[in-house]
Amino acid sequence: MSKNLTKRSxxxxxxxxxxxIKADLAEMSGVRGCMVIKPYGYAIWEKMQSELDRMFKETGHENAYFPIFIPKSYFSKEASHVDGFAKECAVVTHYRLKNAEDGSGIVVDEDAKLEEELIVRPTSETIIWDTYRKWVQSYRDLPILVNQWANVVRWEMRTRLFLRTAEFLWQEGHTAHATKKEAITEAEQMQNVYANFAENFMAMPVIKGTKTETERFAGALETYTIEALMQDGKALQAGTSHFLGQNFAKAFDVKFTSKEGKLEHVWATSWGVSTRLMGALVMTHSDDKGLVLPPNLAPIQVVIVPIYKGEEQLQMISEKANQIMNELRIKGISVKFDNRDTHKPGWKFAEYELKGVPLRIAMGPRDMENGTVELARRDTLTKEIVKQEELVTTIESLLIEIQQSLYNKAKDYRDQHITKVDTFEEFKSVLNDKGGFISAHWDGTAETENKIKDLTKATIRCIPIDSIEEEGICVFSGKPSSKRVLFAKAY
Amino acid sequence: MSKNLTKRSxxxxxxxxxxxIKADLAEMSGVRGCMVIKPYGYAIWEKMQSELDRMFKETGHENAYFPIFIPKSYFSKEASHVDGFAKECAVVTHYRLKNAEDGSGIVVDEDAKLEEELIVRPTSETIIWDTYRKWVQSYRDLPILVNQWANVVRWEMRTRLFLRTAEFLWQEGHTAHATKKEAITEAEQMQNVYANFAENFMAMPVIKGTKTETERFAGALETYTIEALMQDGKALQAGTSHFLGQNFAKAFDVKFTSKEGKLEHVWATSWGVSTRLMGALVMTHSDDKGLVLPPNLAPIQVVIVPIYKGEEQLQMISEKANQIMNELRIKGISVKFDNRDTHKPGWKFAEYELKGVPLRIAMGPRDMENGTVELARRDTLTKEIVKQEELVTTIESLLIEIQQSLYNKAKDYRDQHITKVDTFEEFKSVLNDKGGFISAHWDGTAETENKIKDLTKATIRCIPIDSIEEEGICVFSGKPSSKRVLFAKAY
Structure with a gap:
């Protein structure tokens, strides 16, 4: 398979x-809309999981696991929730196969019909709140701070690897609280955890804000979001945290006796990020040569490629490479020595560029004589000659520099692509010519929001939390507005 | 809820x-046969996962993820495989809900029928081998050493928490090799990894062996198993590793060009352990007071319970407790300080006995004066007074001792419950009176195996790998036999 990619432009x-596909992250499977996450892609996802899981635990959460199936009757209990998901549910109706009587093969056994159909979870609020009813009696049982790592299914018609697939992996936090205030604080905290993860690990700047009513999660009173900008000027919703009020507690009759002895409904949040973040990571940093991975999430941070003729040279280089690997590993740096004799150095260089390995060391006989190596940066595609005795400290500081530099580059791009507009003509021309976020006044109605969407395909990504009060008129309706919101075309 | 348990006897x-249920490991959900794994139970599972995952990676495996759905046609391609699983498959037939026209609520949208029904994976050989076809062309692409952590569904009619549930969590390794020998070596290696994990982390002795043809995995040429013995004398299959020959490669047309340029079918293995191990862990060590957890898998290894009257005493004890916690944590020991004022010390003692925390420290004002603590062992229910300055070293060595002691105790019990018998009368009386493994000669036929099962409910758990050649006659048929096998009633 050729390593050449279509150019981004x-x-x-x-x-x-x-x-x-070429960087071995994922591929479509034989099952409509479902992907296979390949080992290299999964290794990045594991690094994401591990950091997020640590952050969840540091903020007091525990993991648990709830059933993949949801009885249809549970699913229907919260009215706006079922409205939001009904059209994309995979439904289990039977539980057995049998041999066809006409000998044509294996068929579904129609006699083994389920009494109640089961929905394959598209999200787990309903099954979890049905469980929480049994866990909560008193204020002493609160808060419940639970997360689960799981697969979910949403029957999407148009799918794209990582960005929109029928099955995807995610985590979903579901918390229960005694007060409204505590639940809102939790939802806001998790938005901050996500923003922190996106910026410090993915090197992806995000804008924190809230969703409009139209764009809210089905069943939420408030949806907090982090929004990122991809290199093509389209926005990507990277994580959401929902304040669910007492909607699910009421639908599933989850009450507690307060300190004051009163019976009250419990307050809820839910929050999630998914394998969609893999798509965001790819589209934030990568270039025409392949992936560019931030060191904090790269499964291989440094690769060593030997350049040699004959067994003797290889052995000499291998000894030095092993020494370097040991020193790097002690520092917690992941390193791979690619001494395969089935591929030439040039092929390997292209391979690790494609796979986004942050630093590449090349070592040949001349380097052995001079006590040097060639060190190449994936993000800038620059090379330098480094003395072997300075290599480890050079690599340590370069990995930090690369992480920061990727963030800065993405942030510069993002900041250059937030455009204030005050007329709808301007709105449309910026959207088409430049893309990115458009900061504009909006009259606060769903009607205007929908009309703008129909005309331009741009949606309100969020009402930024740092949006300042400002007199203005709606870019579309001309009605008064007191705040700018961010519009964009989005993934 | 009362902490008192029904006695094992x-x-x-x-x-x-x-x-x-009472130790907060798991509970049944509102979905038939599906369990909720509660945070405390899931924390144990996470420790299992983390150790197993490390062992898999140390033996060269990588993780990946494959779709939860399997098209019915894939599933039917390997004949004995579909025979083995067809009766317990959950089948997705539709992908949308809608409002019922008669206003009765939400119903399955009959217009949204899938063209091909999808099976919710009971195991993933078929979807994975359909994928491997695309990954393998040459011997250079082999071996593929892949594992996935996933949920699977088998529509069991009689379910029990952890031991047999409709949905369960597991890992499934699926490897592809150029030669038969390499595949067999892999299957044997993974049996050893499982045995190592069971013995060194679960403190659960196991017998390694192979399954008879009747008991083999559907589609395997050889199934390697580890078999444990529970306290009630019943065996539990704790992990299996399968040599699949070329069955799946042939069914899915997975061929490679060998070094010699010949086109050959690939050789396969698969291997798995599941949340069933949680049931095995509980039944191997626990007692009438509750869980007994081996320190290597206990989410909390040490708990500190303060005994105090008034805020001043609590503060003094808390200071000391914090100091002890810091010292223990530096040693990598997990510790919890339960300073809740909502429960009395006696209640807490019972709680941590129920939850199997290996060591409990109690500290009161008298201990503060004397520079001591009371240290209680969960496994032996013994207590001793320990000087505070010796506490950390005492705990370090006790945790190792408890781990070993639990293993020894389980092994003694197991060894005492392997009984050699030479007649069928003896077979039946040992099975009924004493239980455990019965070591007996068997004529090697499925007919005898099935008859013994029908008459006694005992099955051949395995042909132990250390079973020695020995002249004998089948305990049931009187036909000649050269090896003893192990029978038992099993979970």
Whole structure:
């Protein structure tokens, strides 16, 4: 398979799809809309999981596991929730196969019909709140701070690797609280955890804000979001945290006796990020040569490629490489020595560029003589000669520098792509010519929001939390507005 | 809820179920046969996962993720495989809900029928081998050493928490090799990894062996198993590793060009352990007071309970407790300080006995004066007074001692419950009076195996790998036999 990718400037969408496949991140399976996450892609996801899991535990959460199936009757209990998900539910109706009587093969056994159909969870609020009813009697049982790592299924018609798949992996936190205030604080805290993760690990700047009513999670009173900007000027919702009020507690009759002895409904939040973040990571940093991975999430941070003729040279280089690997590993740096004799150095260079390994060391006989190595940075595609005795400290500081530099570069791009507009003409021309976020006044109605969406495909990504009060008029309706919101076309 | 459990001697099965629920490990959900794994139970599972995952990676495996759905046609491709699983498959037939036209609520949208029904994976050989076809062309692409952590569904009619549930969590390794020999070596290696994990982390002795043809995995040429013995004399299959030959490669047309340029089918293994191990852990060590957890898998290894009257005493004890916690944590020991004022010390003692925390420290004002603490062992229910300055070293060595002691105790019990018998009368009386493994000669036929099962409910758990060649006659048929096998009633 050729390592050459379509250029981003030619066809960004095609570039993305080729890159995900050629860099061995994922591929579509034989099952409609479901992907296979390949080992290299999964290794990145594991690093994401591990950091997020640590952050969840540091903020007092525990993991648990709830059933993948939800009885249809549970699912229907919260009215706006079922409205939001009903059209994309996979439904289990039977539980057995049998041999066809006409000998044509294996068929579904129609006699083994379920009494009640089961929904494959698209999200778990309903089954979890049905469980919490049994866990909560008194204020002493609160808060419940639980997260689960799980697969979920949403029957999407148009799918794209990582960004929109019928099955995806995610975590979903579901918390229960005695007071409204505590639940809101939790939802806001988790938005901050997500923003922290996106910026410090993914090197991806995000804007924190709240969703409009139209864009809220089905069943939420408030949805907190982090929004990122991809290199093609489209926004990507990278994580959401929902204040659910007492909606699910009422639907599932979850009450507690307060300190004051009163019977009250419990307050809820839920929050999640998914394998969609893999798509965001790819589209934030990568280039026409392949992936660019931030060191904090790269499964391999440093690769060593030997350049040699004959067994003797290889052995000499291997000894030095092993020594370097040991020193790097002591520092907690992950390193791979690619001494395969089935591929040439040039092929390997292209391979690790494609896979986004942050630093590449090349070592040949000349380097052995001079006590040097060639060190190449993936993000800048620059090379330098480094003395072997300075290599480990150079690598340590470079990994930190690369992480910061990727963030800065993405932030510069993002900041340059937030454009204030005050007329709808301007709105449309910026959207088409430049893309990115458009900061504009909006009259606060769903009607205007929907009309703008129909005309331009741009949606309100969020009402930024740092949006300042400002007199203005709606860019579309001309009605008064007191705050700018961010519009964009989005993934 | 009362902490008192039914005694094991009265009703082992009832004791088990009560313990799993009261110790907050798991509970049945509102979905038939599906359990909720509660935070404390999941924390134990996470420790299991973390150790197993490390062992898999140390033996060269990588994680990946494959779809939860399997098209019915894939599933049917390997004949003995579909025979083995068809009767317990959950089948997705539709992908949308809608409002009922008669206003009766939400119903399955019959217009949204899938063209091909999907099976919710009971195991993933078929979808994975359909994928491997795309990954393998040459011997250079082999071996593939992949594992996945996933949920699977088998529509069991009689379910029990952890031991047999419709949905369960597991890992499934699926490897592809160029030669038969390499595949067999892999299957044997993973049996050893499982045995190592069971013995060194679960403190659960196991017998390594192979399954008879009747008991083999559907589609395997050889199934390697580890078999444990529970306290009620019943065996539990704790992990299996399968040599699959070329069955799946042939069914899914997975071929490679060998070094010699010949086109050959790939050789396969698969191997798995599941949340069933949680049931095995409970039933191997626990007692009438509750869980007994081996220190290597205990989420909390040490708990500190303060005994105090008034705020001043609590503060003094808390200071000391914090100091002890810091010292223990530096040693990598997990410790919890339970300073809740909502429960009395006696209640807490019972609680941590129920939850199997290996060591409990109690500290009161007298201890503060004397520079001591009371240290209680969960496994032996013994207490000693320990000087505070010796506490950390005492705990370090006790945790090691407890781990070893639990293993020894379980092994003694197991060894005492392997009984050699030479007649069928003896077979039946040992099975009924004493239980455990019965070591007996068997003529090697499925007919005899099935008859013994029908008459006694005992099955051949395995042909032990250390079984020696020995002249004998089958305990049932009187036909000649050259090896003893192990029979038992099993979970």
């Amino acid at each position: 030619e066809d960004y969408s095609k570039w993305y799809n080729e890159l995900v | 009265e009703d082992y099965s009832k004791w088990y179920n009560e313990l799993v």
